[in-house]
Amino acid sequence: MKIVLLIFILFSNILFAKETVIKSGDKKVTLIELYTSQGCSSCPPADKWLSQLKNKDGLFKTFIPLAFHVTYWDFIGWKDIFANSLNDNRQRNYSSKVWKKNSVYTPQFIVDTKEYRQWFSGQPFPKLQNNYAGNLEAKLSENKNLEVKYNNKNIKNKKVLVNIAILGFDYNIDIKRGENKSRVLEHDFVVLKHIQKYAAIKNHNLDFKNKLYQLKKEPNKKYALVVWISDENYNQLQAVGGYIN
Structure with missing residues (x-):
């Protein structure tokens, strides 16, 4: 019953207290992606390592961690409450389309589209990396309107993907069954929602607007907004992130 309630809370509406504005600067901000599962006995050390990045200098300024929970270990006794089959697809697309491989595993770290x-x-x-990557800005209003602006002097015209993610922090999940039975797993940087939309850079600039569905905010939890621009081959151009006000 507690699991059902948690899932309901996560995918209900989140309330944003006031406007959030986050800016990248023009140096590359790197995504550190972790593919993980609560049903995988090898994953807790990787989850713990990712959680420790909350206290590392450069968070959201030079790097952004993302924990994508996958579903393909759910059959061995415990259904990961954060898992989403879209995360499975993202990981498999890396393997098949980017690296030309035919397998996936957990835990798996991906940094700038590379294993x-x-x-x-x-x-x-x-x-x-510390190279020039353009300026990316995201503005989230109290009414859930998201405005994304991107300028890159090296890219005049290009079709791209705008990625939007809401991250959750400070979870302690009591695992009842499966390989991690009787353990309490700590999770941060959990991708609760990931939206991907096609857009275009025109004359070095991208302007993108989207309405976000709200999520219901749990007490004593922090949330973050992350936006990144990538090409159709998953190559990340620039990213920006920060805690939601």
Whole structure:
């Protein structure tokens, strides 16, 4: 019953208290994607590592963590309450379309569309790019209207994808069954909602507007808005993120 209630809360409407404005600057902001599952016994250390990034210098300024929970381990005894089959598809598209492979796994880290296997050998943090990537700004109004502006002096005209994600923090989930039975798993940077829309850069500029559905805010939880621009091959051009006011 508690699981059903949590799912209902997550996908009901979130209330935004006041306008949120976030800006990237012109240096590259890197996405650190984790593909994970509450049904995977190997995933808790990766989830914990990602959670620790809340306190790392450069959060939302030079890097943005994202935890995409997948569904394909749900059959082994525990259904991940954050899992979404669209996350499965995103991971499989990386494998098949970007890397020309035919397999996926958890936990898997992806940094700037590349597999980051060094995490498994103890490398503490990936080396981040610091190149020019254009200026990205996202403005979320009290009425859930999102306005995205992007300027890149090196790209005159280009068809792109605008990605919008709402992240949730400070979850402690009591796992009742499966490989992680009797463990309490901590989760941060959880992708609660991911929206992807086609758009276009014209004369070096992109202007995009979208109405966001609200999510109901849980007490003692933080939320963040993340927006990133990518091309049709998943190559990330620029990203911006920050906590929602």
